[in-house]
Amino acid sequence: MSGIKLRVWGEYACFTRPEMKVERVSYDVMTPSAARGILEAVYWKPSIRWVVDRIHVMKPIRFDNVRRNEVSAKLPVGSVKTAMKGGGEPLRLFIEDNRQQRAALLLRDVEYVIEAHFEYTSPEDRNDGKHLDMFNRRAGKGQCFHRPYLGCREFAAFFEPVEGDVPASPLALEAPRDLGWMLYDLDYRNDMAPLFFRPALERGVVEVARALEREGVAS
């Protein structure tokens, strides 16, 4: 299956570690699930599924501190259901009543190249050329279903397709870095259990596919 390459960049990024998502701390690099989210924002159909193979880190890893006002509450599912039926109180959440100041250790000035391919989810609509063309055409024109982002909605991602080879990462000469156990995805069929994998940053590249091969997806 031929793959796609997408360059994404932005001023800020926060790929929040699950263990530190209250006072947020970002992973050092983009997670495969965040990369998939960006691809899906550009082009996705129910008949395909994006699989991230490789993430190239194209800028040095830099952290910064930001404090933000967030909210502490979520809308209860029950009241959403009631509102949909047209009953009950109006659906709302007052930020003034639910203010929660949270610090975040996030990434500054990031750039990645995502290498990915897609797989089919059903026997229907199998046409490699069509899906690839659609993705590349949309990415080239800057079209997207929703604005892709770098981990958090407020950190918008800019994107463009990469023609030809991916240039060498500026981190290429650094010693390999173990990234620890990283969230890969959630297993929605199994009570939304988190899946972890063990990537490493080698020559500035996270070989997602190889890390999965080596250790497997661990749930």
Added chain:
Amino acid sequence: MILQALNDYYARLLAAPKKDVPEFGFGRQGVHFCLILDRSGALAGRPMDLRDEKGRPSRIEVPGPVGRSVGIRSNFAWDNTGYVLGADDKGKPERTAETHAAFKALAAGVLDGVDDKGARALLAFLDDWDPARASELPGWENMVGLNVVFMLDGEPGFLHDRSAFRKAWLERLSDNDEFATGRCLVTGEIGPIPPTHAKIKGVPGAQMAGASLISFNFDAAKSYGKEQNLNSPVSEQAAFAYTTALNHLLAPDSPRKVQVGETTVVFWADGPGEAEPLFGFGMGGRKTEDDALAARLERYLTDMAKGKYPDELGEASTPFYVLGLSPNAARLSVRFWHVGTVGEMAENLGRHFRALALQRRFDSDPEHPSPWRLLKELAPQRDAKNMSPLLFGQFVRSIVQGLPYPQTLLSSAIGRIRADKEVNYLRAAVIKAFLVRNRKQEIPMTLDTTNTDIGYRLGRLFAIVERIQEEAVPGANATVRDRFFASAAATPARTFPIIMKNAQHGLAKIRKDKPGWAVTLDKAIQEIVGGIDAATGFPASMPSEKQGMFILGYYQQRQDFYTKKEKNTED
């Protein structure tokens, strides 16, 4: 990576020959008294007082301790008298009876079938004990409500330290099926996932009972319907390891922490050497009481500022970790996290002190001022309460990683000087460091008469003008610095003509008494003004970077006067 690094650090602490961290399943707790049992389980003699002369309990390693809020959860083989003896002074006899029953049940459950004389003695004692007899114990009024442990008469060590007790307790823990199991994101192994972790103590500003590094204490933090720490599966072992390691780093007498305003910085190296005390010393941590060590550390800093690597720090490739934490109510937030090597740390610290290096005004000025000293100098009223925690975090990170200093460093230094018109060594050093590192300015430690930067020249000129006023009008109520410093730095074209005119009057006055000195000063003025580009003249306004140069020129010129004066008196 923070949790992984702490987990590894714990493993190393545990493996060290002189270990001062508890093993899994155990923790340190303040214990006040020890009950002595004979082999039949009867009390033998008076309860032993474990407190020191100031009445503080001794901290000993005990099984557990369990986290307790309102529910009844007993500790194994030790606890407060309400649990152990069924008697306390809380005035709730029913609840006390329940706690005592819980203690008995736990002890019986853990020690069931254990073939040990200590175990038999403890169980016999509990079978036989009548809570009503507690008040007959010698010294009961001192003991009530406090923690007690047990000891077997004629045997060394506490009961809970006996190998049979420890073994039984660990077996009990491994049988624990109270938690859901899952994949641990620290170790990658499958194990029980506790819903809460031990609290982290020792971060000032957080709650007294300790705060959590990992917690999910409001709805918006939870995802996928998961509760508490199931949002981020950490196994029981790893949770114990990281909390224990962090509490060890944060202990009150820890040499591996630096407290700066709201932020607490802990750091550790992966191997032997004096890198840890050095870092603490350079960053202004606890002052060491060992004079020889202090002298050695000061020498390392001097060496490093010259770009030399002191061998005593150990292998340069040893990993070195720096973690900055600050409190946010019941939570701790990570201000920064840096993984480097000892060599890199030494180099970056050296680079920082090299950028700061400036001729001191007084011998009492610190040669290697800590970030805390510097930032306090930039806080309103020099009050640590007014220090910006955000700026501190950024500042320390830029030092540790050798990055440019935060932009606000320059503006807050200039702002403080505008506000109180005081240009001292520490403030000038901060400005110099900023200009050297962020603006790539070449600024030597002492006065540089060849520097043609307009800001620097005007700063020097201002120092001379002030000097003239000091000589001509000694003891003036409002000096030229009080009145004009801020505007001279910001809008020279508007200010300098006025002060230069005044300076001419001053010079005329000096000429009457000391004509030679007046000529020297006049020459100095000519020399500086001559170096200012005639076409542009005094600039209408100066950006903050030039104002920084102004302040430095002023400081160094003024410093130069002092140095010369000293020479004169010596002659």
